[in-house]
Amino acid sequence: MTGVKSSTITNIHVATAFLFAGFAALAAAAAIAAKPSPVLQDLISQCKDKNCANVISKCSNTRKCADTLTACISTSVKEKCGFQSLEKAYACEDTVRVDCSTKILGTPLNFKKKIVPVTTCTDPDGADFFHATITTAPNQTKGVLDYCGSAGGKEYLMEGICADNEY
DSSP: OTTOOHHHHHHHHHHHHHHHHHHHHHHHHHHHHHSOOHHHHHHHHTBSSHHHHHHHHHHHTSHHHHHHHHHHHHHHIIIIIOSOOHHHHHHHHHHHHHHHHHHHHSSOOOBOOOOOOOOSOBOTTTTOTTSOOEEEETTEEEEEEOEEEEETTEEEEEOOOOBTTBO
């Protein structure tokens, strides 16, 4: 290269290196920004269909949409769901997800219902042979309703009970 100083070539190399470093930093920032927040990741995992997941993923790529949807869900859960039984809290969260998606995204999305994990055997009425209730246990997660049976010509309430944390 005639007529070009070596310092000019060095400056061009340095400028090119900074330019590539800038593009790499922008690409890394875009990759980080593209990853949905934990709230939106949970929301995507609760979707029943691909349309729901796609709509939330698209929202998560827009900072304003992602922040607004996350804030709506977080605030609404705190304000509306409060301190309730786990079953009522999950039902409340189900409602909040649909309400916020409708409000922010303009369409109600199709979410799976959160299921309350059954970890202990529960018999709400104990040994009450006059009222039918549902007994739930880890081996009977949907629960078993006390039922009527007959013996010796008489009707009896067959009471479910818990023993060793099983039905």
